Amino acid sequence: MSKRDRQLHLNLFVAPMGHHEAAWRHPDxxxxxxxxxxxxxxxxxxxEAAKLDSLFFADRLSTSPAxxxxxxxxxxxxxxxxxxxxxxxRRIGLIATxxxxxxxxxxxxxxxxxxxxLSGGRAGWNIITSGTDEEAQxxxxxxxxxxxxxxxxxxxxxxxxxxxWDSWEEDAxxxxxxxxxxxxxxxVHEVNHKSRFYSVKGPLNxxxxxxxxxxxxQAGSSRDGRRFAAEFAEAIFTAQQTYEDxxxxxxxxxxxxxxxxxxxxHVHILPGxxxxxxxxxxxxxxxxxxxxxxxxxxxSLLMLSKRVGFDLSGYPLDGPFPDLPVEEVRGHVSRTDLIxxxxxxxxxxxxxxxxxxxxxxxxxxxxxxxxQIADLxxxxxxxxxxxxxxxxxxxxxxxVR
Amino acid sequence: MSKRDRQLHLNLFVAPMGHHEAAWRHPDxxxxxxxxxxxxxxxxxxxEAAKLDSLFFADRLSTSPAxxxxxxxxxxxxxxxxxxxxxxxRRIGLIATxxxxxxxxxxxxxxxxxxxxLSGGRAGWNIITSGTDEEAQxxxxxxxxxxxxxxxxxxxxxxxxxxxWDSWEEDAxxxxxxxxxxxxxxxVHEVNHKSRFYSVKGPLNxxxxxxxxxxxxQAGSSRDGRRFAAEFAEAIFTAQQTYEDxxxxxxxxxxxxxxxxxxxxHVHILPGxxxxxxxxxxxxxxxxxxxxxxxxxxxSLLMLSKRVGFDLSGYPLDGPFPDLPVEEVRGHVSRTDLIxxxxxxxxxxxxxxxxxxxxxxxxxxxxxxxxQIADLxxxxxxxxxxxxxxxxxxxxxxxVR
Numbered sequence: 001m002s003k004r005d006r007q008l009h010l011n012l013f014v015a016p017m018g019h020h021e022a023a024w025r026h027p028d029x030x031x032x033x034x035x036x037x038x039x040x041x042x043x044x045x046x047x048e049a050a051k052l053d054s055l056f057f058a059d060r061l062s063t064s065p066a067x068x069x070x071x072x073x074x075x076x077x078x079x080x081x082x083x084x085x086x087x088x089x090r091r092i093g094l095i096a097t098x099x100x101x102x103x104x105x106x107x108x109x110x111x112x113x114x115x116x117x118l119s120g121g122r123a124g125w126n127i128i129t130s131g132t133d134e135e136a137q138x139x140x141x142x143x144x145x146x147x148x149x150x151x152x153x154x155x156x157x158x159x160x161x162x163x164x165w166d167s168w169e170e171d172a173x174x175x176x177x178x179x180x181x182x183x184x185x186x187x188v189h190e191v192n193h194k195s196r197f198y199s200v201k202g203p204l205n206x207x208x209x210x211x212x213x214x215x216x217x218q219a220g221s222s223r224d225g226r227r228f229a230a231e232f233a234e235a236i237f238t239a240q241q242t243y244e245d246x247x248x249x250x251x252x253x254x255x256x257x258x259x260x261x262x263x264x265x266h267v268h269i270l271p272g273x274x275x276x277x278x279x280x281x282x283x284x285x286x287x288x289x290x291x292x293x294x295x296x297x298x299x300s301l302l303m304l305s306k307r308v309g310f311d312l313s314g315y316p317l318d319g320p321f322p323d324l325p326v327e328e329v330r331g332h333v334s335r336t337d338l339i340x341x342x343x344x345x346x347x348x349x350x351x352x353x354x355x356x357x358x359x360x361x362x363x364x365x366x367x368x369x370x371x372q373i374a375d376l377x378x379x380x381x382x383x384x385x386x387x388x389x390x391x392x393x394x395x396x397x398x399x400v401r
Numbered sequence: 402m403s404k405r406d407r408q409l410h411l412n413l414f415v416a417p418m419g420h421h422e423a424a425w426r427h428p429d430x431x432x433x434x435x436x437x438x439x440x441x442x443x444x445x446x447x448x449e450a451a452k453l454d455s456l457f458f459a460d461r462l463s464t465s466p467a468x469x470x471x472x473x474x475x476x477x478x479x480x481x482x483x484x485x486x487x488x489x490x491r492r493i494g495l496i497a498t499x500x501x502x503x504x505x506x507x508x509x510x511x512x513x514x515x516x517x518x519l520s521g522g523r524a525g526w527n528i529i530t531s532g533t534d535e536e537a538q539x540x541x542x543x544x545x546x547x548x549x550x551x552x553x554x555x556x557x558x559x560x561x562x563x564x565x566w567d568s569w570e571e572d573a574x575x576x577x578x579x580x581x582x583x584x585x586x587x588x589v590h591e592v593n594h595k596s597r598f599y600s601v602k603g604p605l606n607x608x609x610x611x612x613x614x615x616x617x618x619q620a621g622s623s624r625d626g627r628r629f630a631a632e633f634a635e636a637i638f639t640a641q642q643t644y645e646d647x648x649x650x651x652x653x654x655x656x657x658x659x660x661x662x663x664x665x666x667h668v669h670i671l672p673g674x675x676x677x678x679x680x681x682x683x684x685x686x687x688x689x690x691x692x693x694x695x696x697x698x699x700x701s702l703l704m705l706s707k708r709v710g711f712d713l714s715g716y717p718l719d720g721p722f723p724d725l726p727v728e729e730v731r732g733h734v735s736r737t738d739l740i741x742x743x744x745x746x747x748x749x750x751x752x753x754x755x756x757x758x759x760x761x762x763x764x765x766x767x768x769x770x771x772x773q774i775a776d777l778x779x780x781x782x783x784x785x786x787x788x789x790x791x792x793x794x795x796x797x798x799x800x801v802r
Contacts, residue, residue, distance in 0.1 A: 024578065024583065025578045025579075025581055026578075029578070031576050031578055031583070032576060034608075035518045035608065037488070037518075037519050060606070061507065061606070062602075062606060063604060063605075063606040064591075064604070065584075065586035065587075065589045065590070065591070065604065066586060068573075068583060068584040068586065068589050068604075068608075069582060069583065069584060069585075069586040070581060070582070070583065071583060072583045073583070073584075073606065074569065074584065074589075074605075074606060074607055074608030075607065075608075076515040076518060076519065076607065077511045077512055077514075077515040077607065079481075080480075080484050080512055080515040080516060080519065081515065081519070083481050083484040083485055084484055084485065084487060084488050084519050086485060087438070087485050087488040087489060088488060102505060102507075102508070103505075103508065104503060104504075104540055106462065106503075106539040106540060107503070107504065110478045111478055111481055113478075114477040114478040114481040114482065115481060117436045117438075117477060118438050118477065118481065118482070118485050134602070137600075137601075137602035138507045138601050138602055138603065139505055139507060139601070140599060140600045140601070141600075168475065172469075175432045175433060177425065177426045177427075177430070177432055178426075180426055180471060180695070180697050181470060181471070182425065182432070182469060182470065182471065182472060182473045182474070183466075183469040183470060183474075183475065184470075185466035185467060185469065185470040186466075188466045188469050188475075189466070190465075190466070198541060199538075199541045199542075200538075200539050200540070200541070201463075201535070201538035201539055202539065203464060203465070203466065203469075204464075204475075205461070205462070205463060205464040205474065205475060206475055206476065206477065206478065207436065207469075207475030207476075294581070296581050
């Protein structure tokens with residue numbers, strides 16, 4: 001593919017009420033829609049009409065009484081919701097986040113194959129490892145395993161799932177009612193996988209789906225995460241604050257993909273972008289200020305503490321951002337690193353960091369006119385810091401167009 | 402509730418192409434529809450229009466090259482398919498089979514709560530334990546655990562799932578955008594479950610669903626299965642060959658439910674019925690003979706061997722039904738017992754047993770006129786051998802009306 005043929009890929013990252021922490025309190029939001037299928041249907045139909053490539057839902061396997069007090073939480077499981085949305089859409093991709101840490105490969109391979117059949121080949125899987133003790137505690141563990149072990153498990157999980165998806169060859173189905181042969185048994189294979197984490201006989205009990213397997217997406221930007229993404233992912237979601245960082249990440253991933261023998265253009269790198277759009281820049285900045293005003297600093301601090309795996313509640317909001325022991329982080333490694341670098345490079349107070357993260361948890365926010373936002377998109381895309389973007393509306397109602 | 406108020410409950414047990422082993426070869430069947438959502442949508446819409454109570458899909462966590470050769474297998478995962486069907490129906494119940502043996506309570510509780518939200522309170526869970534080594538081998542084990550252990554795990558699994566569903570009180574949601582309070586944190590609880598099989602902190606990360614939890618259904622008729630059903634199930638699916646057996650089962654379950662302090666009328670007992678309908682009895686019998694003709698004895702024998710957990714392939718088809726070591730059965734205990742008693746009581750050959758099982762795997766088949774079938778339904782219902790039926794059409798196309 002020549003560079004001229006590059007196509008901008010746009011994915012809609014759906015956060016139920018919006019990506020801003022305070023989106024659920026915004027006057028445009030009807031928070032009762034958090035559990036309302038018709039609401040998601042409207043978003044999906046609008047995104048499809050706007051010719052976006054795909055819809056994407058993140059996921060997390062825990063919540064807490066404190067978290068649900070000040071944030072609209074307790075929403076629907078992504079793969080279930082996307083399955084329902086497959087019925088009311090026809091072309092848009094459906095990317096569900098499912099953790100490799102607390103699922104069984106056979107069950108997951110089956111659900112994605114089923115969705116791929118139901119949707120006519122539109123299933124995508126955002127492959128994650130779960131990163132917090134709170135999630136581990138919902139699955140029989142006290143603490144989350146070490147980062148490297150989580151990725152080792154993810155690698156084997158994907159290996160097993162891929163073997164299961166491939167256990168039915170493309171032309172295995174005969175469907176000969178007269179002769180009484182449904183499938184060619186020589187083309188449906190046991191997988192007989194046995195390794196460190198999993199032992200799975202196979203074959204899968206769902207026949208080969210339209211795409212063969214879901215589109216593989218990855219969103220971890222740690223060293224292990226990048227390597228995993230470069231080896232397997234077709235699309236990579238990443239949080240990048242600056243063009244320079246995005247450019248470095250882009251180059252690194254494309255280079256690593258080549259080292260794995262892959263064509264770099266088969267790996268689509270999509271940084272997150274959190275747009276706040278105004279007719280003028282001032283209007284956009286006012287909108288942003290209004291959202292910050294609706295935020296609850298205590299809740300923001302709780303969320304940040306969970307994100308970096310370090311209790312920040314004792315620190316003064318208007319003091320300097322505290323030194324975090326980055327080396328000891330056991331949760332979201334690369335995001336913690338991004339936050340610490342952001343705070344240091346601009347000498348931010350703890351409160352200022354909270355404001356910067358409120359819109360996109362570390363993804364690039366931009367408040368401006370449509371032209372300003374289009375300029376950033378064009379710059380990053382043409383200068384090869386991005387193959388497209390993961391669009392993160394701050395408030396879903398009104399923010400999707 | 403007085404006896405006069407008893408309502409007949411009818412559930413449609415959907416087997417993709419039909420319950421008869423040879424349904425997929427029948428001229429009325431288009432086997433290419435096995436993976437076609439529009440086909441299931443038509444069935445669901447028709448069942449809803451006929452005012453049936455619910456749709457139900459069975460499940461099994463394995464297949465094999467040999468099984469898919471002579472049987473239309475490799476279809477969609479039930480909970481995924483029912484989620485999609487929730488979008489195109491409005492009133493009918495949606496009952497998915499999900500095994501307690503190879504899932505995590507947190508994941509399952511979440512998926513059912515999500516479906517219950519999406520469907521406006523129509524989710525049902527047929528609680529099973531997986532019973533075969535082949536299934537165990539897809540989940541890191543060599544052999545399936547003993548029957549008693551499987552039920553002990555199921556009991557704890559349901560306990561954890563129930564705690565998770567109850568972790569959000571009914572009035573926990575505040576949704577006060579002005580005050581910034583989404584949920585009352587005093588009404589969202591950790592569950593802190595720790596016992597033999599599971600350790601789960603909670604709360605669930607899906608808020609309380611319309612029904613609170615799915616309708617609980619159970620289908621095992623072994624001693625352990627009956628006890629479990631009497632204690633927890635709101636609907637019980639069972640295979641009963643004769644009125645006398647059905648009556649005994651009915652009395653036993655109602656009595657056990659009372660011993661658990663439950664009102665017997667809250668436990669609905671629905672035997673399976675496999676109707677083959679003709680304008681005359683002769684026509685119905687011809688239809689049945691036609692289906693038997695399309696059956697493949699080698700495949701039937703394989704399925705029966707799996708069902709009883711004993712390799713029957715060496716036995717002559719026209720010899721007497723062999724003695725099975727019922728006491729040693731580790732899989733489907735009560736079904737094996739039913740099959741052995743059926744064979745002995747009527748002195749059947751192995752081939753005759755295969756024919757009897759081809760239509761419903763041990764469920765009651767009846768070939769006759771609509772009036773004859775209605776008589777059976779009325780007799781079992783009014784004489785308290787059933788609170789309704791689990792209708793198992795032999796061929797789905799044409800068989801659903």
